[in-house]
Amino acid sequence: MRLFADTHIDFMGLSRVCVTASALLMLASLIVVVTRGLNLGIEFTGGTEIQVRYAERADVGAVRAQLAAAGMSSQVVTTIGDPAENEIYIRIGAGPAGQAQTADPTTAALLALRGAVEGRADLNIEDEKRVATLLAGAPGLSAEQAGQIAERVLDARRERAIFRSLDELGTIEGMTPEVLAHLKREATVGPLALRSQSYIGPAVGRELVQKAVLAILGSLAGMLVYIWIRFQFQWGLAAVVALVHDTVITLGFVSLFDMEVSLPVVAAFLTLIGYSVNDTVVIFDRIRENLGGKRAEDLRPLINQSVNQTLSRTVITSGLTWLVVVSLLIFGGPPLRPFSFVLTIGIIVGSYSTIYVASPILVLWRSLLERRRGKDAGTPDGSAARRARKVRTSG
């Protein structure tokens, strides 16, 4: 089977249109990012994030009121995931700087949501040790049996995420009616179970922002240096321009779709940079090979030839990686969604930019230099010749 049989598409003929379109798209992206802003996660802003599952249908307004009553201003309270699962996501800001933090914001928020469960143990919260202690008080159970049953109770809770009623425990192995009755006297099931909670202090948030920016700039510089070593400085610059293009446009989509920018999203951007440059390198390698050590007067036909030769590889590889990423986006669950989203958009933008951004910039750059050299003509050992030699020797 063959998708692309001997294509002779004039990619470079479209370059002027595409470079203009890309520039406009980047501008639009920047405008979107500036006007809409980025939905920065608490890792960067500092703050508290809590995800809880309710036994019954959760009321966003009531949750907000409970938090407000406890003196916490929630930035976001929303349902998350499958509506049937009654899951709520809460985000609380770091609060004004300098103001004395509540010693432990996550605990304070959870207490506010749980309300007082007077005296009785809450089986949606207690850990295995406590449950074992509770069970050990049941008639006719040895400490060992209590421990085993506690383990099974906890396992059932991990499976279901929340107990809606103590009767659900009836099916657990070793749970006799007497033990269950004892549990019902001593314990209850609270209205909610903790799914996850995070707290990031403001200082940590600032550090992480710094690190993220440094990592992205550092990897861009790394790409520039590597391509400079393997090819030429100009080629490296063209590749990095394409990478910046990919990053900016993808960031625009992130802002447009209000995706939360968390640490994995930064990881996704770095992966995108590493991945997107691959396509560019493959084409550059081919251009160099086709150049065969000669110095070309006009790079355009050469680039056209090279892009056409590698077209099926570019499309197949990008397509396959895209399949994988889309599968992550669909099946990977909410924690991976922003990460997969970045790559889903980025791979498309990256493949496009390899063909329509990096190569035309290479040509534009060259012609710009040629034109400038035209002015101080008559130097056979000019920089162009030096460059041509460099291409040959580094190949």
Added chain:
Amino acid sequence: MSKPLVWKFLLIAAVVLLAAAFAFPLDKRINLGLDLRGGSHILMQVDTESAVRYETDRVVTSLGQLLKTDGIAYASIVAPAAGTIEIRGTDPGRRSDIRERLERVVRSWDASETGAGTWRAIMPASYRTAVEAEAVERTLATIGRRIDSLGVSERTVSRAGIDGTRILIELPGVEDPTRVKDILQDPALLEWKAVTYPPSYRGDPASWIPPASREELAAQFGGTTPDDTELYPQDIPLQDGSSAVVWWPLQRVSTVAGADLRSASRSADEWGDPAVSFELTQDAGKRFEIATRENLGRKMAIVLGGPSDKRVISAPVINGVIRDQGIIQGGFTIEQAEDLALKLRSGSIPTDVRIIEERTVGPSLGRDSIRAGLTSGLAGLGAVFLFMVVYYRFSGLNAVVALLLNVLLIFGCLGALPFLFGNAGIRATLTLPGIAGLILSIGMAVDSNVLVFERIREELRLGKTVRSAIEQGFSKAFATILDTHVTTVVAALFLGFYGTGPVRGFAVTLVIGLVASMFTAVFVSHRLFELVLARNPSTETLSV
């Protein structure tokens, strides 16, 4: 099969076996990260400045106790700043006695007599550094002991941060971190202090009630409280559930401080209410005996907290001489008394600590994540494998074998990592982003196969023989494959360098996957082609 080919396949077999040996059994070799199995990741900041403050307080107390035991009179010992103490109102005639005592308690400090009867000692920089370092050490040890007594298995407590003043705590399987966090953050510095009664008070010392504000208290002392006295708040719970604050004037020099405790346990007071009983060291017991005799019929306060937030938890009237055993009442619940005893037993934390980062994933969410990771991985890779076989036929199968081997190598490397870094006891950790990295690296590894296959097709179209097309395909694609791998590894290295926790896990699996694919997609895949050629040397067609 030619001789060299046999050797090469033996090499491949050896690598596969080695990888399998390190990878299996998977659950023994590979640890699931906290985000997959559930648990708490807590980062704490040690406030080293407060450690200096605490050390200064400690010196004030031990110096005061020593001067008192030796019968050397002084008006007060104060700490004008962290790292500086001042003894005021001593007898200038006992200069040499005081110098000797200063030598004994703070030998390395710069001590001098600054005026008639006034002495000043300043903590030198080297001492300060040592105090800060020891504070982190002791905090680390204390936190470790406290977690152990909670019965959390497989905990890790380690130093973190550039200057090593952070403590990273990982607690797998913790279902509800609330209690753990309270126990981690509480310095639990316990002190007994005598009450300085206002001079204007003429009533029974046992029934004196402190006022509700500092100003009121100062007024009772005629404007300013004496040098040797500090003010401490106490929270008094009210009927309606709220609480009020009263302020106690207490002696700066404590009678008994945290280090004097030998043991503590939960017990009950004479009303049967939960309380904490404690036992003092022999030395402290003597001091306590003297102090309680002096304060018979008066109140002494029990102060608890950290260097910068100390609160009175109760102030009982001393009804008899106490030697080395006592009881603390404070209106505790059973759980509070249990936890306080635990904290006191495990030793105090000589500094303020606070949680600056916490990530807790409940085990149920972790389970969902594992399931989601598996589903998306199988779906994504299944689609890739299917495409490769449909599009490249036999050669696609070759790629699938190489990719599966790649997966095995990734797990083998993850399993081998701890051995490489000399931590054979630890297991490599697989996080949710790590799973994403694994899936993604397979998606990227297929690029190498595609590059080679497309090249072989090109060569075949040029009319080359199958053998030479394969050779040319691999050798021409090699430089490109190397380039693409290096660039991605560069990006991943930056990620690993700057990333934390789970994100670093992603970078690690991605790099391992890429390195492994250089072996599988280039070396193994090439040998597989050669194997086919060796069995059928005169073939004129290649299914690619």
